[in-house]
Amino acid sequence: MYIKKILWAVAIIGLVLAAIFGYYIYNAMLSPNTAFNNDEAYIYVPTNANYEDVRSQLEPLLDDIEAFDALAKQKEYTTNLKAGRFIIKKGMNNNDIINSIRINNVPLKIAFNNQESLAKLAGRIGFQIEADSLSLINAMTDEAFLKKSGFTKATALGMYIPNSYEFFWNTSAESFRDRMLKEYNRFWNETRNAKAKAIGLSRDQVMALASIVHEESKQASEQPRIAGVYMNRLRIGMPLQADPTLKFAAYQLPEYKNTVIKRVLNKHKDIESPYNTYMNAGLPPGLIAMPDISAINAVLNFEKHNYLYFAANAKKLGFHKFAKTLSQHNVNAREYQQYLSSQGINR
Incomplete structure (x- = not known):
C-alpha cells in the first residue's frame, strides 16, 4: 500500500512537471509573442551582425524577449544568423519568428530617377540598402570595372537606367553595380541598338543627348520634337547651343557651388568646358544628368521636322515654342526673357 502511494505521488508529480514543461514549451514555441499593433514589422540584420544586434531590434517588438532568447538558443539561432531584411507578422509565435528571420529574406523595391550625378545616386541608394554611399560611389567609379x-x-x-528594381537589403555595393550593368544591357535590346545605329549614334551618345533633352523638358509629349531639333543641328554641323550644358559646366566651378542658376546669361557662354555646347560642336563627352526612359526613347525615335530652334513658352510654362528661322526664334526667346524679367529672375 505504501509503495502504491509513492508510485501515485511520483506519477502525479511527473504529470505536474510534464504540464509545467508543456506549458513552458507552449509559451516558448507556440504562444503568440508580438507587441506591435501593425500587421507586420521588419528587422534589418546587417552583415556580420551578432545576436545582440538582432535582439535589440526584437525587444520592442515582442512581449517576452526572455522566452524568445531561450528558444533562439535551443534552435541555435543565436550562433547562426543570416543577414537581410526579415518580416515579423502580428500574432507570430517564437518558433515562427525564428524561422522567418532565419530563412525569409524579403526583397524590397528600389526606385530612382532624376539623379544629377553618380554621387547623388549613391546617396539615394545608400538610404535604401545596407551598402553605404561611400562604398557605392567607390564601386561605381572603380576604374577597372569601368574599363572592362x-x-x-x-x-x-x-x-543606371531609372526604374524600380527588386533587391535584397543586404546587397553589397559591387552587387548593386553589377546588377545595374545587367539591367543596362537588358535595356539596350536588339531593337534599341538597331535604332541607335540607324540614327548614327552610339549608346553613350544617345544617353548624353537624352540627358540634355530631359533637362530641357520633362514633358514626354514634346521630348521627341526637342530631340529632333538637336539631331537637325548635329546633321548640319551646327553647335547644339543647349543651355542645360552651360548650367552643368557652371556647377563644376567653385563660384557656383550651392547655387541655382535660374537664368542662363551671356557670361555662362564663356565658360571654358568640354560641356559648353556653345563653344564646342557636337555632343558633350558625357551625361549632364540622368535621363528618364522617355527621353532616351525620344532620341531613338526623334521627330523628323525642319525646326532648328526652340524657346520656353512664357504662356504655357513647361512647354516650348519651336522655330525654323533665327528671326522667329529671336521673337520667341525675347518673349520668354521678358517674362523672366517680369518675375524678377535675373540670374
Whole structure:
C-alpha cells in the first residue's frame, strides 16, 4: 500500500512537471509573442551582425524577449544568423519568428530617377540598402570595372537606367553595380541598338543627348520634337547651343557651388568646358544628368521636322515654342526673357 502511494505521488508529480514543461514549451514555441499593433514589422540584420544586434531590434517588438532568447538558443539561432531584411507578422509565435528571420529574406523595391550625378545616386541608394554611399560611389567609379564595361567616369551615369528594381537589403555595393550593368544591357535590346545605329549614334551618345533633352523638358509629349531639333543641328554641323550644358559646366566651378542658376546669361557662354555646347560642336563627352526612359526613347525615335530652334513658352510654362528661322526664334526667346524679367529672375 505504501509503495502504491509513492508510485501515485511520483506519477502525479511527473504529470505536474510534464504540464509545467508543456506549458513552458507552449509559451516558448507556440504562444503568440508580438507587441506591435501593425500587421507586420521588419528587422534589418546587417552583415556580420551578432545576436545582440538582432535582439535589440526584437525587444520592442515582442512581449517576452526572455522566452524568445531561450528558444533562439535551443534552435541555435543565436550562433547562426543570416543577414537581410526579415518580416515579423502580428500574432507570430517564437518558433515562427525564428524561422522567418532565419530563412525569409524579403526583397524590397528600389526606385530612382532624376539623379544629377553618380554621387547623388549613391546617396539615394545608400538610404535604401545596407551598402553605404561611400562604398557605392567607390564601386561605381572603380576604374577597372569601368574599363572592362566600356564606360568612362563621364559616361558611367548612363549605366543606371531609372526604374524600380527588386533587391535584397543586404546587397553589397559591387552587387548593386553589377546588377545595374545587367539591367543596362537588358535595356539596350536588339531593337534599341538597331535604332541607335540607324540614327548614327552610339549608346553613350544617345544617353548624353537624352540627358540634355530631359533637362530641357520633362514633358514626354514634346521630348521627341526637342530631340529632333538637336539631331537637325548635329546633321548640319551646327553647335547644339543647349543651355542645360552651360548650367552643368557652371556647377563644376567653385563660384557656383550651392547655387541655382535660374537664368542662363551671356557670361555662362564663356565658360571654358568640354560641356559648353556653345563653344564646342557636337555632343558633350558625357551625361549632364540622368535621363528618364522617355527621353532616351525620344532620341531613338526623334521627330523628323525642319525646326532648328526652340524657346520656353512664357504662356504655357513647361512647354516650348519651336522655330525654323533665327528671326522667329529671336521673337520667341525675347518673349520668354521678358517674362523672366517680369518675375524678377535675373540670374
